[in-house]
Amino acid sequence: MLDIKDINVFYGAIQALNNVSINVQKGEIVAIIGSNGAGKSTLLRTISGMLHPRTGTIMFEGKNITTSPAHEIVKAGISHSPEGRRIFTNMSVHENLQLGAYIRKDAEIQRDMDAVLNRFPRLRERFRQNAGTLSGGEQQMLAIGRALMSKPDLLLLDEPSLGLAPNLVAEIFNIVLDLNKEGCTILIVEQNANRALEIAHRAYVLETGNIVLTDTGRALLTNPKVKEAYLGG
Numbered sequence: 498m499l500d501i502k503d504i505n506v507f508y509g510a511i512q513a514l515n516n517v518s519i520n521v522q523k524g525e526i527v528a529i530i531g532s533n534g535a536g537k538s539t540l541l542r543t544i545s546g547m548l549h550p551r552t553g554t555i556m557f558e559g560k561n562i563t564t565s566p567a568h569e570i571v572k573a574g575i576s577h578s579p580e581g582r583r584i585f586t587n588m589s590v591h592e593n594l595q596l597g598a599y600i601r602k603d604a605e606i607q608r609d610m611d612a613v614l615n616r617f618p619r620l621r622e623r624f625r626q627n628a629g630t631l632s633g634g635e636q637q638m639l640a641i642g643r644a645l646m647s648k649p650d651l652l653l654l655d656e657p658s659l660g661l662a663p664n665l666v667a668e669i670f671n672i673v674l675d676l677n678k679e680g681c682t683i684l685i686v687e688q689n690a691n692r693a694l695e696i697a698h699r700a701y702v703l704e705t706g707n708i709v710l711t712d713t714g715r716a717l718l719t720n721p722k723v724k725e726a727y728l729g730g
């Protein structure tokens with residue numbers, strides 16, 4: 498579904514991704530784990546067209562999207578729930594969800610908004626509330642809900658559990674599993690490597706801009722190097 502080959506991504510003179518190649522098959526949950534500054538968010542930003550690689554290619558469902566602008570990539574079926582949520586804090590929950598559907602003109606937007614509100618009942622209770630006044634967990638739900646409003650085939654999740662209490666972390670991971678069971682393919686970036694590897698079919702380990710290891714989630718959970726570096730020994 499997604500096939501990234503040898504991408505090199507820079508911020509000015511600083512290289513953030515070095516010959517990175519990953520692929521995601523339809524129906525999978527694929528995790529990217531790595532320390533602070535490894536380049537995880539950069540990878541997701543590059544897939545969603547906020548950044549473009551200097552060299553290398555990104556293919557999505559057979560189409561070359563390497564240089565496509567972000568709105569074209571949303572249209573192609575990729576949606577990004579960014580790190581730090583990036584919701585519009587001066588707008589209501591309703592308006593944020595509407596913005597998630599900005600590329601769509603079909604008649605089913607209302608139905609899909611209902612589906613998102615059924616998945617996140619707290620957002621329904623706070624439908625008219627200013628998004629900036631939501632709790633951290635509710636803002637994360639809104640960020641995921643907004644990403645779902647474009648009806649993505651591939652959902653990119655950047656640190657969905659960051660800063661959340663343990664019960665909410667469990668809730669978010671359950672939602673990720675449900676979405677996947679309903680047919681959404683997921684590429685998830687997490688510092689909570691344990692939980693991410695538990696739910697991922699496959700995963701990649703990113704270290705200072707380089708993919709250093711890839712295997713099934715299960716195999717990485719018991720890999721001594723991964724245990725030592727990312728799973729607290």
Ligand SMILES: Nc1ncnc2c1ncn2[C@@H]1O[C@H](COP(=O)(O)OP(=O)(O)OP(=O)(O)O)[C@@H](O)[C@H]1O
Pocket residue numbers: 508511513531532533534535536537538539540580688
């Ligand atoms: N806008 C930017 N300008 C310059 N350098 C940047 C920019 N954004 C990120 N970087 C650098 O690129 C590298 C990778 O950053 P990135 O945000 O992708 O890391 P990350 O793996 O997501 O880290 P974290 O786990 O802390 O979110 C870092 O060294 C960072 O300082």
Ligand SMILES: [Mg+2]
Pocket residue numbers: 537538539580
């Ligand atoms: Mg990041």
